[in-house]
Amino acid sequence: MINKSILFKLITASVLFVMVIQCKNNKVSETESDAEGLNTSLVEVHLTHADRSKLLEKSVKEVSASDKLFENQISIDPEKTFQTMQGFGFALTGGSAEHFKAMEPGSRQELLEELFGDGPDQLGLSYIRISIGASDLDAQPFSYNDLQEGETDESQLKFSIEKDRSHLIPILKQILQINPSLNIMASPWSPPTWMKTNGATIGGSLKTTCYDAYALYFVKYIQAMEAEGIAITSVTIQNEPLHPGNNPSMYMTSKEQADFIKKSLGPLFKKHHINTKIVVYDHNADKPEYPIEVLSDTSAYPYIQGSAFHLYGGDINNIARVHDAFPEKDLYLTEQWYSSEGKFEEDLIWHSREIIIGSIRNWASAVIEWNISSNPELEPHSPGGCTMCLGAITLDGDQVTRNAGYYVMAQASSFVPRGSVRIESTLSKELPNVAFLRPDQKIVSLILNNTGEKVAFTFTQNNFNISDTLASGAVATYVWNKK
Numbered sequence: 001m002i003n004k005s006i007l008f009k010l011i012t013a014s015v016l017f018v019m020v021i022q023c024k025n026n027k028v029s030e031t032e033s034d035a036e037g038l039n040t041s042l043v044e045v046h047l048t049h050a051d052r053s054k055l056l057e058k059s060v061k062e063v064s065a066s067d068k069l070f071e072n073q074i075s076i077d078p079e080k081t082f083q084t085m086q087g088f089g090f091a092l093t094g095g096s097a098e099h100f101k102a103m104e105p106g107s108r109q110e111l112l113e114e115l116f117g118d119g120p121d122q123l124g125l126s127y128i129r130i131s132i133g134a135s136d137l138d139a140q141p142f143s144y145n146d147l148q149e150g151e152t153d154e155s156q157l158k159f160s161i162e163k164d165r166s167h168l169i170p171i172l173k174q175i176l177q178i179n180p181s182l183n184i185m186a187s188p189w190s191p192p193t194w195m196k197t198n199g200a201t202i203g204g205s206l207k208t209t210c211y212d213a214y215a216l217y218f219v220k221y222i223q224a225m226e227a228e229g230i231a232i233t234s235v236t237i238q239n240e241p242l243h244p245g246n247n248p249s250m251y252m253t254s255k256e257q258a259d260f261i262k263k264s265l266g267p268l269f270k271k272h273h274i275n276t277k278i279v280v281y282d283h284n285a286d287k288p289e290y291p292i293e294v295l296s297d298t299s300a301y302p303y304i305q306g307s308a309f310h311l312y313g314g315d316i317n318n319i320a321r322v323h324d325a326f327p328e329k330d331l332y333l334t335e336q337w338y339s340s341e342g343k344f345e346e347d348l349i350w351h352s353r354e355i356i357i358g359s360i361r362n363w364a365s366a367v368i369e370w371n372i373s374s375n376p377e378l379e380p381h382s383p384g385g386c387t388m389c390l391g392a393i394t395l396d397g398d399q400v401t402r403n404a405g406y407y408v409m410a411q412a413s414s415f416v417p418r419g420s421v422r423i424e425s426t427l428s429k430e431l432p433n434v435a436f437l438r439p440d441q442k443i444v445s446l447i448l449n450n451t452g453e454k455v456a457f458t459f460t461q462n463n464f465n466i467s468d469t470l471a472s473g474a475v476a477t478y479v480w481n482k483k
Contacts, residue, residue: 040064043466043480046415048407050345050473055402056410067465072430072457076445078437078482080424083330083365085436087127087183088413090372090392090405091335092175093137095380097167099373099395107398109174115372116179118417123410126179126418129334129368130168132188132221132235134248136385137371141201141248143192144221152194154213159220161228172230181418183233185308185334185368186225187282190248191217202384203244205251206260215264219272236282236308236334237261242290243283247384254290257281258297266303277305282334286314288321295326306330309359312337316358323363330366333359337370338390338405340378345473347404352448352475356412357434360422367412369405411477415444431457431470437482445478 043061047054100108118124133143145159153159161169176182190201191214198204206214222232237260241252252260257280265278281291291307294300306329309319319331336355338347351369359367374391381387392405416436425435425445433447449455449470459466464483470476 041464041480041483043478045468046411046477046479048348048411048475049471050348052344054474055407056414061466061468063464063466065463065465067458067467069460069465070456070458070467072428072455074426074428074431074433074445074447074457074459075424076435076443076459076461077424078435078443078461081437082422082424083360083363085360085416085418085420085422086330086332086366087125087418088366088409088416089125089127089129089183089368090409091129091131091135091368091370092168092171093131093135093371094164094168095137095139096371096373096391097171098380099375099391100171101167103395103398111393111400112171112175113178116175116182118179122414123406124413124415124417125409126181126413127183127185127233127366127368128175128372129185129187130172131239132186132218133190133192134382135189135239136246136248136382137380137389138382138385139380141190141382143190144224145192145217147192147194149199152213154210154216156213156216156220159217159224161221161224169228169230173228176230183366183418184230185234185236185279185332185366186221186232187236187239187334188250189239189246190250196250201248202246203249203251206256208259211260211264212268214260215268218265219268219274222274222276223272232276234277234279234305236279237265238282239335240283240310241281242287247382254281254293258294258300261294261303262297262299266300269303278303279306279308279330279332279334280304282308283310284313285309285311285316285318288314288318291322292325295322295329304329306332306365308332308334309364310335311354311359316354317362319359319364320362331359331363333364333367335368335370337386338392338403340374340388340390342390342404344404348408348475349448349450349473351404351408352411352446353432353450356408357432357446357448360434361427367409369409408475411475412446415477415479416446420444431455441482443478443480443482446475447478448475449473 045059047057115123116125134141195210196204238252244251280294307322373393373395394401420436420438423435423437430451435445456469462483
């Protein structure tokens with residue numbers, strides 16, 4: 001028979017043991033609860049330094065709501081939205097197509113997948129700009145209906161895109177196999193010379209008697225490319241209409257552009273059921289009144305989808321004036337060159353600040369730079385064309401050198417797919433930045449340290465903090481789940 005005293009001690013010990021286990025379990029639960037309260041999350045960081053010590057270097061930060069807040073704070077508000085992004089990319093000139101075509105097929109495929117694929121370590125380029133006829137980065141000026149002096153062809157019976165079949169069309173087809181949803185903008189540097197007042201590839205104006213013939217030229221071009229399986233998303237009326245000194249080129253006033261659209265191009269697009277978007281201006285930010293004047297023509301207005309800008313003159317903030325006047329129309333940044341004499345660090349900072357961040361904060365929905373490739377000799381170019389245009393990459397046979405333009409664009413294009421929406425973020429002169437909400441509900445913020453020293457800063461989004469430091473001149477892209 002068990003002694004009652006011993007039995008009491010056994011029962012007491014058992015109860016104490018259970019209580020200890022419960023306390024331990026409660027302690028674990030409390031710890032887990034505390035961890036959840038910290039709102040710990042992983043943030044991707046992709047970083048490029050001006051001195052090239054880091055080039056799109058990826059790291060992962062573990063952050064939480066309790067992270068230290070620095071004095072420089074950038075508030076992100078995904079509930080306040082702006083324009084939807086249509087894409088990022090470069091011009092694919094005839095010369096660039098020649099560079100790609102000269103590569104060994106396997107190397108070319110690998111490079112094009114790197115540029116236009118949307119997988120890890122790929123740029124995800126989604127918008128390119130090509131020329132209707134020659135640009136100044138073709139060896140010689142040409143159109144799709146070049147005739148002998150004194151001849152005309154208003155019905156476009158001799159129209160042909162044959163000159164694009166050797167290089168441009170094959171490369172376009174290969175790119176479209178990689179990215180079938182690629183947006184393509186096409187821009188003329190000059191119409192056929194028989195349509196121009198001076199009969200030359202340089203300068204002159206479009207004869208008013210050739211408005212219908214030129215409109216048909218656009219239609220024939222879009223239809224011919226479509227027959228090749230190449231859909232033209234948008235066209236501009238004239239590359240740099242206020243710069244008639246390039247080769248090729250043409251001068252075109254805002255009134256002439258509005259007249260051509262309302263009298264000929266718009267109605268003919270409608271007649272032939274052409275869905276390609278018409279974009280006006282396509283020149284510098286120092287003349288925002290030009291697209292405003294075109295859009296103010298009530299007969300031309302219905303045919304126009306947006307306005308395009310370069311930044312060889314003017315302030316990038318000027319383009320917002322067009323949005324303020326016509327908020328329902330899109331804006332594009334369609335060209336900005338890199339000089340072969342430029343410095344990597346200066347180009348990284350300026351293009352990131354003005355072209356990527358600056359244009360998007362001023363309502364650009366697509367950003368396209370000039371141009372995708374060059375070779376070591378910076379050829380081809382037309383007589384009088386650009387002799388110092390450096391591509392995003394330099395191609396020497398199969399050898400690829402990635403230049404400043406590659407990294408500037410990659411910091412945005414690799415992480416901001418088409419359909420992403422710009423969201424509110426704090427404006428900062430020292431830390432220029434722009435933020436997006438992607439379709440997958442991740443937030444992306446691109447930021448530049450625009451100062452001469454290292455800067456500590458904090459992103460704040462719905463009581464969620466990301467604190468970090470950025471070296472002088474560095475560009476970083478942060479990606480995290482919306483909180």
